[in-house]
Amino acid sequence: MDFEFLKKLIAPAKTKIVMLIMDGLGGLPLEPGGKTELETAHTPNLDKLAALSALGLSQPAGPGITVGSGPGHLAIFGYDPIEYEIGRGALEVLGVDFDLHPDDIAARGNFCTVDENGLLTDRRAGRLPTAESTKLVELMSAIQVKGAEFFLRPIKEHRFAFIVRAPGLRTALSDTDPLKIGVADLPVRALSREAERAAEYVNQFIDQARQVLKDRSPANMILLRGFAKLPELPKYKDLFGLNAAAIAANGMYRGVSRLAGMTVLDVYGDNPADEFAMLEEHWNEFDFFYIHIKKTDTYGEKGDFAGKVCAIEEVDALMPRLLALSPDVVIVSGDHSSPAVMKSHSWHPVPTLLYSKHVRPDGIAEFGERTCARGSLGVIPAKHIMPIALANAGRIAKYGA
Amino acid sequence: MDFEFLKKLIAPAKTKIVMLIMDGLGGLPLEPGGKTELETAHTPNLDKLAALSALGLSQPAGPGITVGSGPGHLAIFGYDPIEYEIGRGALEVLGVDFDLHPDDIAARGNFCTVDENGLLTDRRAGRLPTAESTKLVELMSAIQVKGAEFFLRPIKEHRFAFIVRAPGLRTALSDTDPLKIGVADLPVRALSREAERAAEYVNQFIDQARQVLKDRSPANMILLRGFAKLPELPKYKDLFGLNAAAIAANGMYRGVSRLAGMTVLDVYGDNPADEFAMLEEHWNEFDFFYIHIKKTDTYGEKGDFAGKVCAIEEVDALMPRLLALSPDVVIVSGDHSSPAVMKSHSWHPVPTLLYSKHVRPDGIAEFGERTCARGSLGVIPAKHIMPIALANAGRIAKYGA
Numbered sequence: 170m171d172f173e174f175l176k177k178l179i180a181p182a183k184t185k186i187v188m189l190i191m192d193g194l195g196g197l198p199l200e201p202g203g204k205t206e207l208e209t210a211h212t213p214n215l216d217k218l219a220a221l222s223a224l225g226l227s228q229p230a231g232p233g234i235t236v237g238s239g240p241g242h243l244a245i246f247g248y249d250p251i252e253y254e255i256g257r258g259a260l261e262v263l264g265v266d267f268d269l270h271p272d273d274i275a276a277r278g279n280f281c282t283v284d285e286n287g288l289l290t291d292r293r294a295g296r297l298p299t300a301e302s303t304k305l306v307e308l309m310s311a312i313q314v315k316g317a318e319f320f321l322r323p324i325k326e327h328r329f330a331f332i333v334r335a336p337g338l339r340t341a342l343s344d345t346d347p348l349k350i351g352v353a354d355l356p357v358r359a360l361s362r363e364a365e366r367a368a369e370y371v372n373q374f375i376d377q378a379r380q381v382l383k384d385r386s387p388a389n390m391i392l393l394r395g396f397a398k399l400p401e402l403p404k405y406k407d408l409f410g411l412n413a414a415a416i417a418a419n420g421m422y423r424g425v426s427r428l429a430g431m432t433v434l435d436v437y438g439d440n441p442a443d444e445f446a447m448l449e450e451h452w453n454e455f456d457f458f459y460i461h462i463k464k465t466d467t468y469g470e471k472g473d474f475a476g477k478v479c480a481i482e483e484v485d486a487l488m489p490r491l492l493a494l495s496p497d498v499v500i501v502s503g504d505h506s507s508p509a510v511m512k513s514h515s516w517h518p519v520p521t522l523l524y525s526k527h528v529r530p531d532g533i534a535e536f537g538e539r540t541c542a543r544g545s546l547g548v549i550p551a552k553h554i555m556p557i558a559l560a561n562a563g564r565i566a567k568y569g570a
Numbered sequence: 571m572d573f574e575f576l577k578k579l580i581a582p583a584k585t586k587i588v589m590l591i592m593d594g595l596g597g598l599p600l601e602p603g604g605k606t607e608l609e610t611a612h613t614p615n616l617d618k619l620a621a622l623s624a625l626g627l628s629q630p631a632g633p634g635i636t637v638g639s640g641p642g643h644l645a646i647f648g649y650d651p652i653e654y655e656i657g658r659g660a661l662e663v664l665g666v667d668f669d670l671h672p673d674d675i676a677a678r679g680n681f682c683t684v685d686e687n688g689l690l691t692d693r694r695a696g697r698l699p700t701a702e703s704t705k706l707v708e709l710m711s712a713i714q715v716k717g718a719e720f721f722l723r724p725i726k727e728h729r730f731a732f733i734v735r736a737p738g739l740r741t742a743l744s745d746t747d748p749l750k751i752g753v754a755d756l757p758v759r760a761l762s763r764e765a766e767r768a769a770e771y772v773n774q775f776i777d778q779a780r781q782v783l784k785d786r787s788p789a790n791m792i793l794l795r796g797f798a799k800l801p802e803l804p805k806y807k808d809l810f811g812l813n814a815a816a817i818a819a820n821g822m823y824r825g826v827s828r829l830a831g832m833t834v835l836d837v838y839g840d841n842p843a844d845e846f847a848m849l850e851e852h853w854n855e856f857d858f859f860y861i862h863i864k865k866t867d868t869y870g871e872k873g874d875f876a877g878k879v880c881a882i883e884e885v886d887a888l889m890p891r892l893l894a895l896s897p898d899v900v901i902v903s904g905d906h907s908s909p910a911v912m913k914s915h916s917w918h919p920v921p922t923l924l925y926s927k928h929v930r931p932d933g934i935a936e937f938g939e940r941t942c943a944r945g946s947l948g949v950i951p952a953k954h955i956m957p958i959a960l961a962n963a964g965r966i967a968k969y970g971a
Contacts, residue, residue: 197928226948232957232958235967237969237970238970241970251572254970260971518946542932
């Protein structure tokens with residue numbers, strides 16, 4: 170749906186929406202004829218809610234498309250994940266919870282090893298320990314280039330996030346990583362005229378980094394790739410009229426929420442019970458809450474079927490606390506599927522539950538992949554869920570007379 | 571989904587996909603409360619496969635739209651049949667299995683009868699016998715026009731296919747058939763400047779045809795209409811990374827497969843058992859197989875309910891031979907519906923089964939219109955089936971991180 174069309178119909182309302190996202194929620198049976206993780210889990214509270222809800226299956230980015238958590242979240246937040254693409258560098262920076270500005274250009278950084286002639290011998294500097302790379306990142310923070318600011322953040326092992334900031338900077342820039350050893354790193358090239366200034370700043374930074382690191386071992390040089398700016402997302406306040414809060418522990422989910430204009434709350438930890446406590450604590454301050462549960466996906470990607478089942482049951486046990494707040498609309502879904510049997514994200518549509526007192530309930534007292542397949546929401550693009558939730562929250566006015 | 575988006579994600583894989591198309595598969599009950607042809611048919615093998623598959627209903631060109639076999643096949647092959655329209659002339663030529671080149675312009679030809687003043691007295695020359703029109707087509711093959719080549723192929727009775735070939739030819743051209751008698755045939759007019767050269771070649775051909783045929787009776791003239799070039803379809807290899815083979819007896823299906831870049835195998839006949847034998851014979855040579863079963867549609871269009879039931883049962887009995895090859899993905903569907911009770915193609919969505927070991931099975935052990943309506947694929951555009959099949963075949967990489 171066209172955002173311009175939707176925005177004109179947005180109306181104020183004193184209602185509250187909760188979007189509970191269990192990361193990688195959708196699953197698969199371990200064997201033919203078996204049950205999925207969600208179907209296996211004992212979920213009396215979700216099942217009771219399902220009976221009063223409309224059920225369906227959501228597709229993050231179209232049929233057959235497996236998404237990463239970035240595009241998966243954009244979709245469930247109501248954005249078209251193909252139109253609003255988040256480049257690799259920007260995603261990396263969202264992951265370290267850095268407040269990226271609209272003009273900033275971000276990249277994925279690697280420490281690497283070069284020989285005395287500057288030829289690459291190890292693109293990952295022997296995957297040096299995070300403590301080591303954290304020190305090198307600090308060392309590089311002294312680098313100064315006139316006209317630009319630089320920010321570096323350690324990530325893990327040889328990886329770090331790289332940000333260059335200057336007013337009006339434009340991408341696109343080529344990678345410095347030649348993706349093979351035995352050759353020198355590449356200079357950054359501007360792939361458009363407007364990007365020339367950015368290329369110059371980054372190349373000056375790299376020249377200095379070469380000097381700063383030259384006597385270090387094994388990490389004596391850096392590689393940068395995936396230069397990207399953030400997509401300019403319309404914000405929740407402007408778009409949906411919502412004063413939204415995000416409750417998520419991991420940086421990337423916090424970053425995407427910030428990108429959507431949500432207030433990202435400081436969480437105590439990634440324990441679901443802590444997250445539900447945050448919801449209770451801030452209940453009066455916002456009218457939209459996104460809660461992110463990480464461990465469903467973690468177990469799915471590890472191939473731990475039973476672990477994922479337990480994680481779902483843990484969330485189910487917390488549902489009465491959420492419902493005790495009397496939210497007007499509750500969405501329970503995932504950003505994508507992560508079947509334990511595949512040990513990865515997958516393209517399978519995601520079970521989705523939408524509760525409100527105005528919903529047309531399917532009357533199916535079980536929240537699972539196959540009950541959702543029979544639900545009245547149908548198989549829908551994930552970006553359609555927010556408009557339906559807004560309608561149920563009384564926030565979309567009538568179109569035409 | 572945008573092809574450019576999809577192409578970027580296509581990944582190589584050592585998997586095989588079989589698309590089994592029963593032409594006009596979808597049906598209707600003979601009377602209220604009754605069963606459709608597919609529901610009536612005894613299909614133990616398809617039912618067993620259905621239990622392990624995702625089921626759904628596919629719409630070739632949108633709600634309420636009845637398609638011909640050309641657009642129906644484009645859709646199930648993954649193309650948007652409205653964007654990639656095949657003009658009537660081009661479709662006629664695909665039907666005679668002629669290898670139409672990108673610059674060729676094709677038209678539907680009719681033998682007709684004119685009086686001594688050149689006014690039409692019969693637009694179909696009394697539907698003269700095919701043997702007769704075949705001779706006249708041969709006679710006209712001697713016609714030469716400088717700068718262009720012409721190809722004619724008899725079809726049936728008064729109908730023939732007409733092709734003009736010259737480098738860089740452009741359409742659009744007006745018809746010569748005035749669609750009424752008592753008037754003269756019309757000269758071909760170029761409907762754009764670029765088409766002027768083509769119009770000139772065709773008019774020169776028509777002038778000579780008038781001379782060649784003038785003493786014949788009853789067919790002493792020709793009419794041409796539906797001038798069209800082939801749409802430029804992205805090929806299966808480029809688009810999906812697939813090395814695809816088509817097993818189809820009838821010319822039109824072979825033509826559309828060739829248009830999609832498939833290798834069209836020489837078939838012994840249109841007997842389903844022969845077609846399955848072809849599949850076995852060529853199993854190691856390709857990674858995608860399209861098999862076309864004609865007789866389901868033939869019986870549907872004849873209004874022969876029992877005949878269509880038998881045709882479906884014949885295919886069901888062959889399924890073990892297909893499954894013995896251990897394909898990674900199997901699609902069983904149709905290009906459109908042809909309910910016997912309607913004696914024609916219809917707009918009803920088409921029962922569709924998608925099997926793979928990665929599918930989320932609906933667990934419904936019956937392949938029929940109403941079980942498919944409850945399936946987890948939902949009611950989907952037919953062009954979405956290929957991306958889902960590709961995902962199940964491990965041929966689509968993750969989008970974003």
